[in-house]
Amino acid sequence: MEFRQATLDNGLEIVAECNPDARVAALGFFVKTGSRDETPELAGVSHFLEHMAFKGTSKRSAEAVNREFDAMGAENNAFTSKETTAYWAAVLPDYLEPTLDILSDIMRPALRVEDFDTEKQVIIEEIKMYEDQPPFGADEKCEEWHFGKHPLGHNVLGSVESIERLRVEQMRDYFERRYSPGNISLVAAGNVDFDHLVEMTSQRCGAWQRFETSRQVVTPPRFPGFHQLKKETSAQQYTVNLSDAPGAESDDRFAADLISTILGDSSGSRLYWKLIDSGEAEHAGLYYVEYQGGGIFWTMLSCEPEKAEANLRILRETYQEALADGLTEIELAQAKSKTKARLVLAGERSRRRLFAVGSHWIARGDYLSVRQELDLVDAVTLEDVNRVLNKYPLTESTTVTIGPVENMSVDS
């Protein structure tokens, strides 16, 4: 296992975790752009643009893109988050070059207006699909309320209205401002010959013109509060709770992740024993998400409406208790075993390594092997987790509840 790194003259970074024994090669362009880089009138453009990349280039039709990927047996897709848009493929090592050829090509998409109009319908269907799914948009509302006008409050998909209003010229302009080679990293993992990869990338991407890009990274303000939304047709009551957590730059992120495991993992956590094992709730989980300039702790709770108020109280008591009395050595040891086993299992798959190496690289410009990551998890002390817990109190949160319940009362 070897980490390699190179930068083309135009600023495109190439990084790879090379494992000559791997059966698979995984490859992806990670663009440092997402919904936090959008203005309100462009809401959803990053994600829509990600779809448009697959609609063809000056050399390839949309059908050709899909057919060529399939002809190599590639497992490929793309995703957009608040901070990143990534286009990736996992293939047998022999197909590395043709895979790079398509991926690099779709990074310069044609953005044809006919395709734009058709794909707009798909995006709207995607938004409507999520609107029909729990928690029925309460998560997005919660972010909006929590972050106020800060760009981290922007949701990835945008809204039906913002997508309907969007014109192809605006997307082209956004592309011209964000897809600079200096804002993109080519990431690889698995069975990859790095020198050959650099040479091939240079041939295909070397001529991309560089321009300045920037991202506003200010620590978001927060607006804690409690909000209720009514949805009579919902069978369950859904409550989401958002509070501050260490940002992507912080060394405390490992402690934050262990906190989420101890308090809110899907099995064996404090919330699990209080709410899930007892059958009081369908789901109760705590998740840590890192962003540049400030991360978040997410709590998701779903249960029958009659139990929602009591469960929310239990949730808050659980967090207050953790804050007051701290977590324990036994809990920390258990969370570490679990986290490390997950890292080892995920580390066996080239595709998973691609995502881990890629997100780490674009967030921090740095590389961690699985071994280094295991060591960093091990190095977290009980003092660390309790300090981080106090620094980012889960009790100072924005809470949104949606479902049939009206006038839920919460003591703050």
Add this chain to the structure above:
Amino acid sequence: MTQKIHQHTFENGLTLLAEPMGGVESAAFTILLPAGAIYDPENRAGLAGFTCEMALRGCGSRNARQFVDDLENLGVEHGEGVSDSHTSFGGATVAENLPAALEIFADLVRRPHLPEDKLEQGRQVMFQELRGIQDDPPQMAMQELKRRHLPAPFGKPPSGNVEDVTAIGISDIREFFEQSYRPNGCMIGFAGRIDWDETRNLVEKLFGDWEPGPDRVVATSPRLGGYANLPYDSNQTQVSLAYPSVPYSHADYYRASASVGVLSSGMSARLFTEVREKRGLCYSVYATYHSLKDCGSVICYAGTSADRAQETLDVTLSELDRLKEGIEEDELDRLKARVRSALVMQQESTSARTAAIVRDWYFLHRIRTLEEIESRLEALTRDDINDYVANNPARDFTVVTLGPNPLEVKLGVSAGDA
């Protein structure tokens, strides 16, 4: 590396399957018990699921809390599930912790406490699940589709229903456990960094003296088929349909499964191209092959706005119908490449391999090597598949939609078996 797959059936009927894999630190296992929802008695729908839920609440020398804590201290990623035919427990962890993990699971399937004082908690978990499904329109549509398309008791939702789950008592659960958690019909599969002799000795020690259970016969009812719209207040209409295919063990399986691949494997496949790419009708559309021991099906799904649902159904059906006219050479080439690649990628996941070997044993009573699968696939020609699709056109559809308005099904709805 040549693939070596081991198999041993113990005297009590328990089948052990194992595939040592190179280049991995982990090992995964799957325990498949003949304790699926098809064995739920009359008026006790959900019993298999409820029993599984209760089995997690303490076993052997451990109470529920110690059970979970011990597994997590061993770093075991674990999960359980109930399907038509089986209850499954599975886990994966670093290889050196596998024996300790398996000891815990031996207690789980052989010596669960099934504690009466936790019965109400378990029931609440079942109720939460039932309510959760009501907020999940695709799952609701799919449940109703399977209920209508498959011969009952196959296709019954393992989550049961409120009335039956309310009626289930601890004696029902203990009786179900006695009959269904047993070595005959049970399979345990391993894959990853394991040694065959050690694994076999360990399984012998933990499960060798397990007493077999009684024979059972499951009588099936005729399929319902037909079309139903479930009225539902949502943005999107869920469109789901199914039609008969051959089972996994059938000589035509490769041809049948290839025809589904042409419809839905990859982004250049027909359904994705025609329904989503060309017409922008939906975000999610797919077809998938599904098999019971002696009954195969193709299941299709699309979710779309209510006002575009009719067009989505029409286009989907016309693509299914068009299949009988045959496929192109390049479609077959792409499909072969995709399967070849997927087989290699599967070797990066110990969990995926255990699932595959256990599935093969259940359906075929043998395990195909990756080489065998690949050579069977390579041997397929366009004429083979065209011959199959011409003789087995997509017909006899069971259709379920879920949304504000019923749709018109313009092609071959099944009249059921009745």
